[in-house]
Amino acid sequence: xxxxxxxxxxxxxxxxxxxxxxxxxxxxxxxxxxxxxxxxxxxxxxxxxxxxxxxxxxxxxxxxxxxxxxxxxxxxxxxxxxxxxxxxxxxxxxxxxxxxxxxxxxxxxxxxxxxxxxxxxxxxxxxxxxxxxxxxxxxxxxxxxxxxxxxxxxxxxxxxxxxxxxxxxxxxxxxxxxxxxxxxxxxxxxxxxxxxxxxxxxxxxxxxxxxxxxxxxxxxxxxxxxxxxxxxxxxxxxxxxxxxxxxxxxxxxxxxxxxxxxxxxxxxxxxxxxxxxxxxxxxxxxxxxxxxxxxxxxxxxxxxxxxxxxxxxxxxxxxxxxxxxxxxxxxxxxxxxxxxxxxxxxxxxxxxxxxxxxxxxxxxxxxxxxxxxxxxxx
Amino acid sequence: xxxxxxxxxxxxxxxxxxxxxxxxxxxxxxxxxxxxxxxxxxxxxxxxxxxxxxxxxxxxxxxxxxxxxxxxxxxxxxxxxxxxxxxxxxxxxxxxxxxxxxxxxxxxxxxxxxxxxxxxxxxxxxxxxxxxxxxxxxxxxxxxxxxxxxxxxxxxxxxxxxxxxxxxxxxxxxxxxxxxxxxxxxxxxxxxxxxxxxxxxxxxxxxxxxxxxxxxxxxxxxxxxxxxxxxxxxxxxxxxxxxxxxxxxxxxxxxxxxxxxxxxxxxxxxxxxxxxxxxxxxxxxxxxxxxxxxxxxxxxxxxxxxxxxxxxxxxxxxxxxxxxxxxxxxxxxxxxxxxxxxxxxxxxxxxxxxxxxxxxxxxxxxxxxxxxxxxxxx
Numbered sequence: 001x002x003x004x005x006x007x008x009x010x011x012x013x014x015x016x017x018x019x020x021x022x023x024x025x026x027x028x029x030x031x032x033x034x035x036x037x038x039x040x041x042x043x044x045x046x047x048x049x050x051x052x053x054x055x056x057x058x059x060x061x062x063x064x065x066x067x068x069x070x071x072x073x074x075x076x077x078x079x080x081x082x083x084x085x086x087x088x089x090x091x092x093x094x095x096x097x098x099x100x101x102x103x104x105x106x107x108x109x110x111x112x113x114x115x116x117x118x119x120x121x122x123x124x125x126x127x128x129x130x131x132x133x134x135x136x137x138x139x140x141x142x143x144x145x146x147x148x149x150x151x152x153x154x155x156x157x158x159x160x161x162x163x164x165x166x167x168x169x170x171x172x173x174x175x176x177x178x179x180x181x182x183x184x185x186x187x188x189x190x191x192x193x194x195x196x197x198x199x200x201x202x203x204x205x206x207x208x209x210x211x212x213x214x215x216x217x218x219x220x221x222x223x224x225x226x227x228x229x230x231x232x233x234x235x236x237x238x239x240x241x242x243x244x245x246x247x248x249x250x251x252x253x254x255x256x257x258x259x260x261x262x263x264x265x266x267x268x269x270x271x272x273x274x275x276x277x278x279x280x281x282x283x284x285x286x287x288x289x290x291x292x293x294x295x296x297x298x299x300x301x302x303x304x305x306x307x308x309x310x311x312x313x314x315x316x317x318x319x320x321x322x323x324x325x326x327x328x329x330x331x332x333x334x335x336x337x338x339x340x341x342x343x344x345x346x347x348x349x350x351x352x353x354x355x356x357x358x359x360x361x362x363x364x365x366x367x368x369x370x371x372x373x374x375x376x377x378x
Numbered sequence: 379x380x381x382x383x384x385x386x387x388x389x390x391x392x393x394x395x396x397x398x399x400x401x402x403x404x405x406x407x408x409x410x411x412x413x414x415x416x417x418x419x420x421x422x423x424x425x426x427x428x429x430x431x432x433x434x435x436x437x438x439x440x441x442x443x444x445x446x447x448x449x450x451x452x453x454x455x456x457x458x459x460x461x462x463x464x465x466x467x468x469x470x471x472x473x474x475x476x477x478x479x480x481x482x483x484x485x486x487x488x489x490x491x492x493x494x495x496x497x498x499x500x501x502x503x504x505x506x507x508x509x510x511x512x513x514x515x516x517x518x519x520x521x522x523x524x525x526x527x528x529x530x531x532x533x534x535x536x537x538x539x540x541x542x543x544x545x546x547x548x549x550x551x552x553x554x555x556x557x558x559x560x561x562x563x564x565x566x567x568x569x570x571x572x573x574x575x576x577x578x579x580x581x582x583x584x585x586x587x588x589x590x591x592x593x594x595x596x597x598x599x600x601x602x603x604x605x606x607x608x609x610x611x612x613x614x615x616x617x618x619x620x621x622x623x624x625x626x627x628x629x630x631x632x633x634x635x636x637x638x639x640x641x642x643x644x645x646x647x648x649x650x651x652x653x654x655x656x657x658x659x660x661x662x663x664x665x666x667x668x669x670x671x672x673x674x675x676x677x678x679x680x681x682x683x684x685x686x687x688x689x690x691x692x693x694x695x696x697x698x699x700x701x702x703x704x705x706x707x708x709x710x711x712x713x714x715x716x717x718x719x720x721x722x723x724x725x726x727x728x729x730x731x732x733x734x735x736x737x738x739x740x741x742x743x744x745x746x747x748x749x750x751x752x753x754x755x756x
Binding site: 008009010011012033054055057061065066068069070078082083084085086088089090091092093094095096097098099101102104105106110122124125141144145148149150151152153154192193194195198201202254255256257258292293294295296297327328329330331332333334335336340344347348349351352353355356358359360362363374375378 | 386387388389390411432433435439443444446447448456460461462463464466467468469470471472473474475476477479480482483484488500502503519522523526527528529530531532570571572573576579580632633634635636670671672673674675705706707708709710711712713714718722725726727729730731733734736737738740741752753756
């Protein structure tokens with residue numbers, strides 16, 4: 001199941017089987033002037049069917065949008081063996097319920113996705129990156145608002161991480177920091193457009209604006225392909241570096257903008273109040289956040305000296321309760337899997353979970369698809 | 379139910395009640411630097427709940443995408459009176475089945491949408507329009523491919539209509555044609571960006587490319603607000619003008635790019651073979667198409683001298699069969715309503731329709747929501 005079945009080169013629609021590797025598809029469609037509308041750190045290995053079934057988000061969601069918007073059709077084998085064929089290649093379709101949407105993010109619990117029709121994005125002709133150094137989280141948000149104004153249609157990523165994340169990547173991966181000085185926060189802003197000269201001018205305007213407003217402490221631009229790749233490598237090794245730095249509890253949440261930074265403050269405060277964090281020999285060494293500003297998705301890491309015990313008990317379910325009570329999602333882009341179904345109740349109401357379960361019962365009455373996972377354990 | 383409940387000005391998310399008028403919301407969010415991600419000819423009257431329930435497409439789908447991508451959450455009153463609250467404001471959410479999607483395009487048959495959370499688009503700082511005159515439909519498609527290359531991220535609409543449509547608007551609305559000469563086809567290409575100087579330069583490059591390649595016969599650009607509005611008015615009066623020109627049968631289809639023009643050819647040929655079209659006193663006066671190239675959505679008009687009789691019998695269900703057999707959708711952006719449910723079978727398989735009906739039965743077992751419409755008559 002790794003064949004490209006069809007491509008519409010005029011409007012940019014690909015039909016491919018679910019076993020196709022994302023990067024292979026990206027290379028294939030570039031000859032027609034397109035790119036895949038999703039890219040992840042795992043793109044060399046992850047497959048299209050998995051991207052759909054986990055509702056993959058990724059680094060450039062801000063620009064290219066969600067699987068729910070980009071997937072145009074699916075071929076799904078239902079639990080009873082029938083094939084549900086919605087493999088249309090049409091962008092506009094208002095004929096009946098959009099049932100393919102149920103399978104996006106269902107993690108295989110309703111059927112097996114065997115082929116996907118997906119809308120492609122035009123291949124950019126120009127790309128550049130700037131790394132910013134900032135002193136506060138609110139300055140990151142201000143920089144994002146100004147980027148939407150000055151860079152507008154060419155912004156393709158707006159990533160942030162904090163000082164300790166930067167130190168951890170330098171220490172455990174051996175990479176050089178993209179900025180020479182130390183800052184409380186860092187931002188990676190990437191543009192993708194069709195004219196390098198225009199894009200560079202827009203970036204200059206943006207950097208001048210945020211400098212003049214006192215939003216940043218430092219900024220450095222990267223225009224060469226190798227330099228851009230190096231900056232992205234620094235960013236993409238963040239999770240690995242944390243993993244090497246100790247025993248990592250890692251969380252993937254979405255939160256409304258106004259609560260994003262509070263999560264870090266609350267977690268530090270909670271763990272300190274239990275004497276688990278804050279002094280040199282505390283069971284928890286580090287608590288950090290990084291993430292994607294434009295789509296409200298943040299990754300929180302709690303680095304302990306050992307797994308289990310009081311640290312784990314202090315973290316869960318407390319952290320899911322906190323996220324749920326601040327209108328967040330307990331699974332932003334990595335799904336529920338076997339572990340997080342039981343925490344779904346903190347961010348979805350009984351009516352919503354009940355409706356999900358009734359749909360599971362309707363489509364898979366014998367419970368044979370990916371049993372015991374996802375909403376089955378909610 | 380016409381209140382704005384909340385706005386996240388940093389990432390651009392609006393929560394509003396379903397009775398809010400689209401244009402009012404657009405005006406409201408502009409103070410925060412955003413626009414609504416959908417715009418329709420009916421924006422002065424249509425309401426947000428209706429936009430969601432009909433899965434509205436509109437003029438700039440090409441740029442801003444679908445309701446399925448932009449709607450982040452819904453508040454829905456279920457047939458049994460319970461409130462299904464998925465009114466989240468989060469762009470990334472992979473926690474369970476995305477059940478709100480079922481209500482997008484359901485035309486009120488599964489529940490009543492009372493509030494909507496929707497992702498906004500950054501407000502453009504610059505806009506311009508060019509009207510092209512072309513000699514063939516394949517030249518329109520070639521111009522679209524080149525626009526995706528040269529105008530890329532700033533293209534916001536790519537509309538086409540044919541010679542007879544142009545004549546009908548001139549004759550029945552009294553508007554002046556945007557081009558002085560007559561052409562087999564016309565295209566309206568609009569850009570929206572953040573720098574007028576850059577956008578004008580990109581438009582010049584695009585026009586030079588399509589002139590040099592011999593893709594167009596004529597082109598005229600419009601930069602002043604009033605002139606842009608006039609061109610859009612010409613385009614938006616197309617359906618009205620056709621309606622004034624005779625007894626209009628109007629169809630709203632999506633078709634793969636390669637079959638779009640064939641629909642017109644096939645319809646003319648079919649009606650001619652039945653002696654209903656082609657001579658001066660034929661029962662059918664005109665058969666025309668116009669539409670949105672980038673999203674495969676075309677509107678076909680058959681203008682008869684009187685309603686009913688042999689013309690209607692010749693058209694339906696023949697035209698739905700033709701669209702279904704060419705992998706098209708029988709309802710692109712105007713939904714199924716009371717009339718088109720029975721034609722759903724031409725573009726969706728029995729398994730797909732059966733699954734839709736089982737979902738209707740699950741959520742509305744007593745059949746009290748918008749009875750006899752939509753999939754209920756499929």
